Amino acid sequence: MGNMGRFDVSGMKELQKGLSELDRQTDMFLQAxxxxxxxxxxxxVVKRTPVGEYGKSYVTDADGSHVRYKAGKNKGKVKRATVxxxxxxxxxxxxxxxxRGYADSLPVHHWGDTYAIEIVNLVEYASYVEYGHRTANHKGWVRGHFMMTxxxxxxxxxxxxxLEKRIREFLGGAMKC
Structure with a gap:
């Protein structure tokens, strides 16, 4: 029949160890x-959320121009209320x-093959800013900002x-690629 040659299986054993280690660390990887x-x-979503301005009342003339101080050390400067x-x-x-605090302490909910983390805003008017709402007199509509959407x-x-980058790093560590 002839000589079949030699076959070194040490690389296969290392691969098997790496794959078994992958199996143990998969859940931690998916949570991360x-x-x-x-x-x-x-x-x-925080960056996209609008910040309201209240008390933006400048002292103005009847024609709508800013009132300036007439005398004193502030002469010529515009009177303003603080914003x-x-x-x-x-x-x-x-x-x-x-x-909740840091990302490492986030609770990850796991159902089947789904991993979920809740992102919430408990401010009572958050949904109105997100999706829009009717005006107080019910004659108009204030458009939503859709910051979460x-x-x-x-x-x-x-x-x-x-995810592709993270998966490459995860598999590369186990397979020593």
Whole structure:
């Protein structure tokens, strides 16, 4: 029959060890991917959330021009009221429910092959800013800002590249590629 030659299986044993290690670390890897995507979504939605301005009342003349000081050391300067900025809605965004902190401590919910992290805003008027609402006199409509909807769509476009990079790193570590 002839000589079959030699075959070294040490590389196969290393591959088997790497694959068994992959199997043990898969759940942690998937949770880390979910946390990264949730953190990115949270950052995007916070950035996109509008900040209200309240008390923006400048002292004006009857014709609408700014009133200037007539005498004294401030002569010629415009009288202004201080502008109070909002930010309650922007500060209201959290991942994983109320009073959550860092991305590492986010609770990941796992159902079957789905990993989920909640991104919520518990400010009572958040849905009105997101989707829009009727005016107080019921004669008009205030358009929504869709900060969560648009951020979610943006994340769906970039998620494949993010996950592909993470998967390459994860598999590369186990297979020593």
């Amino acid at each position: 991917c979910a946390k990264e995507l949730a953190a990115r979504l949270l950052r995007m 109070k900025k909002g930010g309650t809605l922007r500060r209201g965004w959290t991942a994983g429910g109320p009073a 648009i951020s979610e769509q943006d994340l769906q476009t970039i998620a494949p590249q993010i």
